[in-house]
Amino acid sequence: MINALRGMKDLLDNDGKLYKFIVETCEEVAKNYRYEFCETPKMEETGLFKRSVGESSDIVGKEMYQFTDKGGNDVCLRPEGTAGVVRAFIEAKFDKAGGVKKYFYSGSMFRYERPQRGRLREFHQFGVECFGESSVYEDASVILMLSEILNKFNIKTTLKINSLGDSECMPLYRQKLVKFLESKDGLCEDCQRRIKTNPIRVLDCKNDHCQMLLKDAPLITDNLNQICSSEFEKLKEILAQNGVKFEVDARLVRGLDYYCKTAFEFVSDEIGSKSAVAGGGRYDRLVEFLGGKATPGVGWAMGIERIMEILKQKELPNFRDGIYICALDNAYVNDIYKIAFELRKEHKVEVSYEAKSPNKHLNLADKKNAKIFLCIGEDEAKNSQIWYKNLDTKEEKRINISNLKGEL
Numbered sequence: 001m002i003n004a005l006r007g008m009k010d011l012l013d014n015d016g017k018l019y020k021f022i023v024e025t026c027e028e029v030a031k032n033y034r035y036e037f038c039e040t041p042k043m044e045e046t047g048l049f050k051r052s053v054g055e056s057s058d059i060v061g062k063e064m065y066q067f068t069d070k071g072g073n074d075v076c077l078r079p080e081g082t083a084g085v086v087r088a089f090i091e092a093k094f095d096k097a098g099g100v101k102k103y104f105y106s107g108s109m110f111r112y113e114r115p116q117r118g119r120l121r122e123f124h125q126f127g128v129e130c131f132g133e134s135s136v137y138e139d140a141s142v143i144l145m146l147s148e149i150l151n152k153f154n155i156k157t158t159l160k161i162n163s164l165g166d167s168e169c170m171p172l173y174r175q176k177l178v179k180f181l182e183s184k185d186g187l188c189e190d191c192q193r194r195i196k197t198n199p200i201r202v203l204d205c206k207n208d209h210c211q212m213l214l215k216d217a218p219l220i221t222d223n224l225n226q227i228c229s230s231e232f233e234k235l236k237e238i239l240a241q242n243g244v245k246f247e248v249d250a251r252l253v254r255g256l257d258y259y260c261k262t263a264f265e266f267v268s269d270e271i272g273s274k275s276a277v278a279g280g281g282r283y284d285r286l287v288e289f290l291g292g293k294a295t296p297g298v299g300w301a302m303g304i305e306r307i308m309e310i311l312k313q314k315e316l317p318n319f320r321d322g323i324y325i326c327a328l329d330n331a332y333v334n335d336i337y338k339i340a341f342e343l344r345k346e347h348k349v350e351v352s353y354e355a356k357s358p359n360k361h362l363n364l365a366d367k368k369n370a371k372i373f374l375c376i377g378e379d380e381a382k383n384s385q386i387w388y389k390n391l392d393t394k395e396e397k398r399i400n401i402s403n404l405k406g407e408l
């Protein structure tokens with residue numbers, strides 16, 4: 001017996017429906033913000049993620065599914081979606097063309113992490129990326145879009161925001177922070193390493209002792225230059241004006257190296273302690289860093305399995321739809337089969353090839369989540385009619401077969 005790999009899951013039945021429901025809801029909202037579908041490969045050259053997500057990040061340092069393919073290329077399964085979309089944007093020469101491009105995507109991401117609730121090795125993200133727009137109104141727009149999506153799912157979250165500064169104030173802040181960190185004894189091994197590779201990551205270390213030592217650490221929000229500081233103020237103003245509540249978390253640094261200015265996360269208590277259900281931010285240097293013409297970018301990604309975990313604890317959405325059509329006697333199976341063939345041009349139809357008792361058929365229709373039950377028995381056959389039952393409203397009637405399409 002061969003099972004799925006650890007940390008990888010099948011999406012069947014209600015899980016599959018829930019997954020589709022989440023993606024379709026996200027797409028609907030993203031389209032209202034004029035974002036367009038895109039899809040990029042699930043495997044890329046390893047160098048793409050090393051250069052963008054960053055060699056010092058846990059994702060690149062510890063979690064990549066990396067291997068040499070048969071042609072001797074160093075490749076890996078994508079651990080996140082942004083780098084691939086940026087590569088595609090540059091490869092299509094959209095950076096040279098200028099203008100604004102806005103994309104949404106969904107699909108598998110791979111991280112070799114220790115699996116637990118809401119944390120998988122193959123998981124799915126829905127994400128959006130906007131290129132060519134430097135206005136802070138777009139930072140606000142992507143946050144409003146995400147907040148709108150989470151509201152549609154009725155999920156309670158806390159929005160945390162921060163500004164990481166730009167290429168002017170971020171390095172100065174780093175120097176200040178390193179000086180502070182070097183004056184502290186007893187930071188954990190990971191933090192010792194991070195001081196050298198990416199000091200701001202020390203700020204979100206989960207070790208209690210480190211957090212105690214960091215109590216008086218300088219904060220990035222106190223060290224922003226004038227542009228970053230006024231844009232951060234503007235972002236807070238727009239969010240407040242549009243009714244989106246937030247907390248400023250000056251220690252929110254995110255686990256990926258490409259961010260500057262805005263960084264944010266929506267966290268929820270509903271899947272273990274304060275898990276991020278979605279996160280993102282601005283990445284104005286990434287396009288240039290990957291070889292393109294300097295183009296600002298901003299976006300986010302949501303963990304679909306995390307949303308699924310939360311929704312499963314609530315009442316599931318009603319997935320009933322389509323028609324279940326059946327017969328009470330095998331003599332009528334040909335008839336219902338023919339009717340189904342016609343109906344399938346417009347409707348989702350499940351046909352039962354075997355006669356059964358009304359109750360058995362009704363149970364099956366219910367199990368299959370059908371909304372409409374159609375059945376032919378002796379009485380109906382005699383009158384060229386069909387028995388109709390709406391399994392949501394329980395309304396029942398007989399319909400003349402010649403009128404069926406119109407009645408449905």
Ligand code: HAM
Nearest residue numbers: 080082118119120123276277278279280299300301303
């Ligand atoms: P991220 O924070 O690494 O950001 O991932 C986004 C979301 O993916 C997380 O908030 C979480 O819900 C989900 N996620 C991450 N790892 C796992 C896992 N092992 N199992 C289940 N869910 C997981 C990014 O990936 C950036 N590319 C987001 C972005 C887009 N920034 C700008 N544009």
